[in-house]
Structure formats: structure tokens, C-alpha cells
Amino acid sequence: MAISAQDVNKLRQMTGAGMMDCKKALQEANGDFDEAITILRKQGQKVSEKRADREANEGVVFAYTAPDATEGVVIALKCETDFVAKNEEFVALGNNILNTAVAQKPANIEALLDLAIDGLAIREHLIAMVGKIGEKIEVGAYEYAKADTVVTYIHYGAKLGVLLSLNGAKGEAVVEAGKDVCLQIAAMNPIAIDKDGVDADTIAREIEIGKDQARQEGKPEAIIEKIAMGKLEKFYKERTLLHQEFVKDSSMTIAQMLKKVDANLSITNFKRVSVA
Template sequence: MSISAQDVKTLRERTGAGMMECKKCLTEAEGEMEKAMELLKQRGLAQAEKKAGRTAAEGVVTSYIHGNGHIGVLVEVNCETDFVAKTDDFQSFARDIAMHVAASNPEFVRRDNIPEDRVQSEKDLIKAQSADDIAGKPDHVVDQILDGKLNKALSAITLLDQPFVKDPDKTVEEVTKELVATIGENVRVRRFERYEVGEGIEVEQEDFAEEVKAQLGEE
């Protein structure tokens, strides 16, 4: 079927993909825009996997301060070239990641950053908490239950595994891969630091009445 130049242009503007790839996907989708977008998405994610091994040493360090000034985040996001690092798409993504860290409070960037002793402690805790659920069940069923709970627990503390705060239907990793498909370069969230006012400080709770009495007794 014939694909109009306007449809190709529209698909390119909506996805950032190349003109030829847009036309190819529209042809395969028989002109259906949403179907063509899904095809581009699928192929983009595949391309993202191929680009994942490429060196990404450029990028930005950006920050996000929560409105009340109680939470602040610094995040480093890398790409392959300084040109891409300066684009609106890349810088917007970096800001979104910083905002996500502020909101979701992950502890690690990716699963392989989690120390073995932390993984083991999570396993031990889950096993203890699941004693009633696994009692009397076959070993293979017990393993499935514990593995599922462990995966959920580790995902909750891992940035790339968390539901993206601006689109909870996607993980942060999926959003990252979509950006790779758009800009054509490897993108890697390298590290982050999250600060929260008062975090880690043990506040001593004093009985005000007793303090006043002590002061009066000294006079």
C-alpha cells in the first residue's frame, strides 16, 4: 500500500526514528500509526541491547531539589558523545531520573550492584517471614515462593527495576532503552546520591516537664 510522506513525518516526530525505518514500519503495519509505533518500539529495544556494550563516557551530572528543600539528589547519566549529552531529550531524561530517585528512594542502580551479604540477609528475612506460607510445601514450590519474593524485594531497592515514577507501567530500565532507541547511543545511569534532611541523625526525645523540674531544682 502507499504510505504518505505526512504519515512518515508524523511517525518520525512522535518516535525520533529514522525516515526509512518509519516508512518500513508503516508499510508493515498497513498504515496503522499505533501499530507502526509498537513495531518501532520493539525494534528499538532490540537495538538498545546491541548498544549496551558500547562505551558511554560523556553525559551530565544533574540535580533535583524537592520543593520543600528537604530532599536533594545528584545523578550522573552517561552517553557516548558530548553532542547527545546536550540534547533536550537526554537532559530531560537525566532530570527525570533525579526526580525519580527523590521520589522512590532506590538504594542501588542495578541488581549486580547489590552486595552478596545484602542479598543473603534479604533471603534470610524472607524465609523467616514466610514460614507459615511454605510450611509443608514441596521443596520446588518453596523455592518458587522464596525466589519470587526475593525478586520483588530486590526490585524495590534497585533503580532500573523500579516502576518509573512518571509512567508506572514501565520500569526505569525500559524507559532508558526507549531513549537509546530514540537517540541512537548507549545510555547508562552510572550513580546517584540522595540526601534527606535529618537522615541518619538520632534525635533525642527529652521529657520537657522533667527538664523544667530539674532546672527549677537547681535554682
């Protein structure tokens, strides 16, 4: 059947797809707009599948903190190129996904993808954008936190974000301290809050590395274990948040900085989210 330019333009406005794709979809659907939209989504799915093995190492990190600072959300919407990451529609979709996550608090990414925006599941919005843009697009991370105080931080360029939970105290001074801790996490990339949070495999690996280094330095076998444990303590100071030197004041650790703010203040959790 004949498809008018007006119908093609209407479908293009509805879907954002290219003019020729819209025309072909309408022809295949015999002018039925709903069927044409379904065809376009299927085309998007095909594009998504073709690009499933591509690396999505660009994108934008979005964050929300509740007005009372007791809840926070961070998401990462990923794509293949920085050009797409700066696309207005891509950013708008990221903000819509963030707002939906804030409103409905899904348990995980899969649950988030099932939520609807304007009657269409988020996973379908992603497929449609893949079909339109021609790049792999995915929600790379979703983190939600609820605590006495929750602080979020987006690093310059919006490629990296932090979600921090603190308990034991509230107030402006706690929020400001939380911002400093978020900056610390972004800069120093700790692997755990404290020693207790470091997994056994990592500890075993670090001890073995310490032993090998000591042997290569020619140290006596009788003190190899002691040297390795000393290196492990150094590892804790460098890689666990509370033991790290505070980036804004190296005369104290993060634990000491927090104690100065409030003796009862503690970090209960943190998430460092990156699109890379």
C-alpha cells in the first residue's frame, strides 16, 4: 500500500527512528502504526544482539540524594562512544531511568529493567535506542542505599560516581564529611571499608606476594612470614578506606577524620560506580 510522507514523519516522531526505516516498517505493517513500532523494536533487538559482544566503556553516571539525606541512588548508563554519551536523548533516558529507580526502588538491575517508563519497560527503551543510535547501550550499574545519612558524589565528567552510607550521626557536618569521604573513594579506590571486609582470597594472594618479594630480596626464610604480614598491614593501610590517609589532610586517616566529626559516626557501606 502507499505510505504517505505524513505517516512516515508521524512514525518518526513517535519512535525517533530514521525516515527510511519508518517507511519500510509502515510498508511491512500495511500502515498499522502499532505493528510498525513492533517491527522497529525488533530491528533494534537485532542491532542489540549484533553488538552484544562490543565493549560499552563510555556513558554517564547519574545520582540522586533524598532531601533529608537518608536515601540515595546511583546508576550508570553505558554506551560505546563519548559522542553518544553526550547525546541529549541518551542523557534524558538516563535521567528517566534514575527517576524511575528513585520512585520504585527495585531490588536489582533486572528488576529495574522491568519497570515501565511511559508504559514501556526500560529494557524496551534501551532496545529502541540501540536500534536508533546503532551502539550497544546498557544499564551498567544500579545502587540504592538507605541510612542515617546518605551522600552521593559525581566526579567531573560524570564517568564516575560514589554512593556512601553513614550511621550514628546526622547533620550538615556529617554530610560535609561524607562528601570528603566520597572524594576519597573516587580518588583512592578502596576495596573495603576495613580489614574485615577484605575477602580471604585477596588476603592469601597478598601474603603470597609478600613472601615472594621477601625471598627475591634475599631475606632469611625464618622471617619471611613476618615480613609478609608486615606487607599485608601496609596493604590494608593503602586499600581499606578507614585506614587510608585522608587525601585532604595526610596527618590523619579517614577513621580519625570521622571521629573528629562525631565519635559515633561510622561508614556502613559504599559503592564506587564507573562507566569504564
